[in-house]
Amino acid sequence: MPAVQAITEQERALLNSYQRDFPLQARPYAAMADALGMDEDALLAMLRGLQERGILGRVGVTVRPNSAGASTLAALAVPPARLDAVADQVSALKSVNHNYAREHDFNLWFVLTAADDAGLDQALAEIASTTGLTPIKLPLDAEYHIDLGFTL
Amino acid sequence: MSESSDLLDETDRRIIVATQGGLPLVAEPYGAVADELGLDVDDVMARMQRMLDGGLIRRIGAVPNHYALGYRANGMSVWDVPDEDISEIGKMVGDLDFVSHCYHRPRHLPYWSYNLFAMVHGRDRDEVSDKVERIAKLMGIKDRRHEILYSHRILKKTGLRFTA
Numbered sequence: 001m002p003a004v005q006a007i008t009e010q011e012r013a014l015l016n017s018y019q020r021d022f023p024l025q026a027r028p029y030a031a032m033a034d035a036l037g038m039d040e041d042a043l044l045a046m047l048r049g050l051q052e053r054g055i056l057g058r059v060g061v062t063v064r065p066n067s068a069g070a071s072t073l074a075a076l077a078v079p080p081a082r083l084d085a086v087a088d089q090v091s092a093l094k095s096v097n098h099n100y101a102r103e104h105d106f107n108l109w110f111v112l113t114a115a116d117d118a119g120l121d122q123a124l125a126e127i128a129s130t131t132g133l134t135p136i137k138l139p140l141d142a143e144y145h146i147d148l149g150f151t152l
Numbered sequence: 153m154s155e156s157s158d159l160l161d162e163t164d165r166r167i168i169v170a171t172q173g174g175l176p177l178v179a180e181p182y183g184a185v186a187d188e189l190g191l192d193v194d195d196v197m198a199r200m201q202r203m204l205d206g207g208l209i210r211r212i213g214a215v216p217n218h219y220a221l222g223y224r225a226n227g228m229s230v231w232d233v234p235d236e237d238i239s240e241i242g243k244m245v246g247d248l249d250f251v252s253h254c255y256h257r258p259r260h261l262p263y264w265s266y267n268l269f270a271m272v273h274g275r276d277r278d279e280v281s282d283k284v285e286r287i288a289k290l291m292g293i294k295d296r297r298h299e300i301l302y303s304h305r306i307l308k309k310t311g312l313r314f315t316a
Contacts, residue, residue, distance in 0.1 A: 004222035020211040024201055026193065027179055040179060047177050047214075057215040058174030059181075061200070064210045073257065075264075087305075102228065102301040106264070109228070109301070136264055142239070142256040144246030 005055050010036070011046060015056070022059060065140065071113040072120050072139040075106040076131065083107060086131050095123045106136070160208065163191065164199055168209070171200075175212075223273045227280035227300040229287065230266035232259075237294050238268060244290060245270050250283050265297070277302060 007015070014036060023031040033043040050056035065071055078086045083101060090110055091099045098111040114120045124135050166189055175181040182200075186193040203209040233241050238256050245268070246254035253271040270287060274280040281300060288295050 004224075005220050007221065015214055015216050019213045019216070022175075022212040022214070024182075024197055024204070024212065026182060026197070028181065029177075029179060044177055044179070051177070054217055054220045057217045059177070059212075059214050060174040061168065061171045061212050062210045062215070063168060063172060064208055073269075077263075100226075100303045101305040102303050104299070104301045106301075109303075136260040138257040138260065138264070140255055141258060142242060144242035144254040144256070 005053050007050070007055060010038075011050060011055075014043070014046060015050070018059075065143075069113055069115045070117050070120050070139075071111055072137055073109065073111055074124060074127075074135045074137050075110075076108040076127070076133050076135050077105045078108050078131075078133060080107070086133065089130055090127060093123065093127070095119075160203075163189075163195075164203060167191075167196055167199055168203075171212075218273060222275050225274045225277045225280045226303045227272045227274070227277070227284065228303070229270045229272055229284045229298060229300050231268040231270070231287075231291070231298045232265050232296045233268050233291065233294050234296070235267065241291060241294055242268060245287055248283075248287065250274075251287075266299070272300075 014032070017036070018032060022028060025031060027040070029043050029047075030040040033040045036043065038046075047056060047059065051058075076086065076090070087099065087101060087108055090096055090108060093112075095112050095114055096110050097113060098109075100109045101107060102109050112120055112123050114123055120137070120139075124137060128134050167185070170185050170189055176184045178184055180193075182197050183193045186196045189196070200209065200212070204212070231241075242254055242256055245251055248270075250272060251270045252273060253269070255269045256267060257269055259265050259267050272280050272283045272287075274283060280302070284298070284300055288298060
């Protein structure tokens with residue numbers, strides 16, 4: 001397990017302030033630097049440092065779910081002895097973009113994406129035939145929290 | 153398909169594909185994206201603003217790796233609440249600052265009786281279970297049953313992606 005990374009207060013302030021509302025202007029890092037009382041080069045160096053240490057994944061856009069097709073959460077109850085093998089089979093599918101092992105009878109949880117709902121059902125049928133296990137399909141009915149990042 | 157994706161043209165899609173993996177850490181990142189795509193920088197920024205306003209782009213920002221920062225426990229709390237109350241309860245739970253995602257999903261009887269999912273993060277499992285207890289107290293008798301499914305391994309995580 002990789003070590004927990006310590007961050008400075010200034011780094012924390014940067015990450016907390018800009019999980020959303022990253023400036024949409026020609027020189028966004030200069031605008032951020034101004035707001036935090038730094039200069040642009042120092043701020044860029046700080047972001048690169050955070051990225052090199054594995055703390056910052058990226059600075060980028062987050063797209064609303066289901067805006068470019070269909071997606072669903074699905075789960076499998078895998079016999080524990082087969083978990084690793086089945087997890088690999090599921091992760092290998094291009095349509096799977098999150099796959100978590102969780103402690104429960106339903107112990108493998110994944111998010112599937114496809115062009116449309118029929119594509120999701122096709123992928124689930126493929127998983128059923130490859131693994132011999134029947135996935136439950138748990139698509140989104142409603143979302144009660146807009147993911148805007150959370151305070152570190 | 154949602155309305156806003158109907159309004160998304162090929163250039164918009166290219167911009168999403170070019171920026172979702174991360175903006176370059178250079179002084180003029182939108183300019184760099186525009187150059188890469190052979191577009192005008194003002195056009196790129198105007199299109200991104202329109203997609204933000206329309207809700208297709210949910211946010212532009214820094215995406216930290218919570219795991220590296222010590223948020224080692226990730227608990228998916230799942231709840232069986234009365235269907236007629238789910239909208240009210242969902243909003244109440246979704247408003248909590250320690251809940252990162254809150255969704256209504258269909259039950260899958262008889263195998264799966266939970267209809268509300270709330271993702272709770274913490275530095276360890278005690279922190280997560282304390283937070284889940286706070287949710288249970290808020291729900292009172294509307295909480296007919298709940299469980300916490302801890303993740304013990306992240307096997308794949310690529311983010312929700314548009315493909316080129």
